Amino acid sequence: MLVNDRISISPVTGSLGAVIEGVDLAKDSDAATxxxxxxxxxxxxxxxxxxxxxxxxxxxxxxxxxxxLNIHQYVRPLEDYPxxxxxxxxxDDTKNFGGIWHSDTTFLEEPAxxxxxYCLECPDHGGDTMFANQYDAYERLSPGMKRMLDGMVxxxxxxxxxxxxxxxxxxxxNKAMKFFEDTVADQETEHPVVRMxxxxxxxxxxxxxxxxxxxxxxxxxxxxxxxxxxxxHSTRPEFVCRFRWKPGSVAFWDNRAVQHYxxxxxxxxxxxxxRVTINGDRPR
Ligand code: SIN
Numbered sequence: 001m002l003v004n005d006r007i008s009i010s011p012v013t014g015s016l017g018a019v020i021e022g023v024d025l026a027k028d029s030d031a032a033t034x035x036x037x038x039x040x041x042x043x044x045x046x047x048x049x050x051x052x053x054x055x056x057x058x059x060x061x062x063x064x065x066x067x068x069l070n071i072h073q074y075v076r077p078l079e080d081y082p083x084x085x086x087x088x089x090x091x092d093d094t095k096n097f098g099g100i101w102h103s104d105t106t107f108l109e110e111p112a113x114x115x116x117x118y119c120l121e122c123p124d125h126g127g128d129t130m131f132a133n134q135y136d137a138y139e140r141l142s143p144g145m146k147r148m149l150d151g152m153v154x155x156x157x158x159x160x161x162x163x164x165x166x167x168x169x170x171x172x173x174n175k176a177m178k179f180f181e182d183t184v185a186d187q188e189t190e191h192p193v194v195r196m197x198x199x200x201x202x203x204x205x206x207x208x209x210x211x212x213x214x215x216x217x218x219x220x221x222x223x224x225x226x227x228x229x230x231x232x233h234s235t236r237p238e239f240v241c242r243f244r245w246k247p248g249s250v251a252f253w254d255n256r257a258v259q260h261y262x263x264x265x266x267x268x269x270x271x272x273x274x275r276v277t278i279n280g281d282r283p284r
Contacts, residue, residue, distance in 0.1 A: 016045035016133040017241035026058040046253040063276035076178035088176035098262035102210035113280035126266030134204040137234035153216040195283040
């Protein structure tokens with residue numbers, strides 16, 4: 001769909017995702033284009049751009065148009081650019097980063113609003129990323145399940161992915177990723193299981209396999225059956241789109257309403273991405 005004489009936005013599935021053409025993220029910093037991108041993000045959950053050329057400084061600047069940027073507690077940044085994390089897998093690595101359904105940094109009290117991922121190197125095929133619409137996931141639950149979840153609170157923690165033990169076991173096999181050492185990653189944060197999106201006012205499911213450990217006032221064992229059901233339900237194929245990368249592609253997703261999953265099907269090949277993460281507010 002042509003939005004103006006230069007820019008078009010084409011949805012990629014019936015649930016979420018759209019490709020934007022006619023925008024140069026490094027240069028088009030005017031208020032009208034920024035508003036158009038923000039509206040497209042809110043409408044489609046994740047937006048994609050191809051053929052971009054951004055220096056690290058331009059990537060940071062593009063991110064800042066949408067909010068302040070997160071400095072990651074656990075992943076080492078690109079040298080001289082504390083706001084950029086490098087998501088990389090080398091030819092001899094077998095594990096990848098982000099190969100589990102999640103939304104970014106939900107272990108923080110004020111988790112990420114969005115992430116802008118820029119592809120520098122990727123295999124000819126493989127290494128796609130999937131995204132899942134959590135508005136649709138919520139809306140497709142039964143009235144009884146919605147009523148129950150509406151009042152529930154979940155505990156989020158970085159323990160599973162970012163304790164020194166987890167990081168060291170990743171470093172053994174995924175040498176391309178650089179983490180801080182000796183990090184204590186055992187804090188727990190409470191968030192509503194169903195959050196109200198602060199900009200669209202719509203409700204969405206807000207639990208994920210990576211960082212949600214249990215429901216408040218329940219044990220891990222008691223929480224597991226319902227969390228497993230929600231993990232399965234929230235990533236049903238009809239809520240998912242899949243993005244195929246090329247060098248110069250960018251994906252910009254709304255972490256408040258979308259989960260993502262990096263597919264690890266390209267052993268023997270290299271993939272290098274830069275990500276900036278935009279700070280969000282406290283889920284309500
Ligand atoms: C992530 O941000 O979780 C990684 C996504 C990707 O590498 O495709």
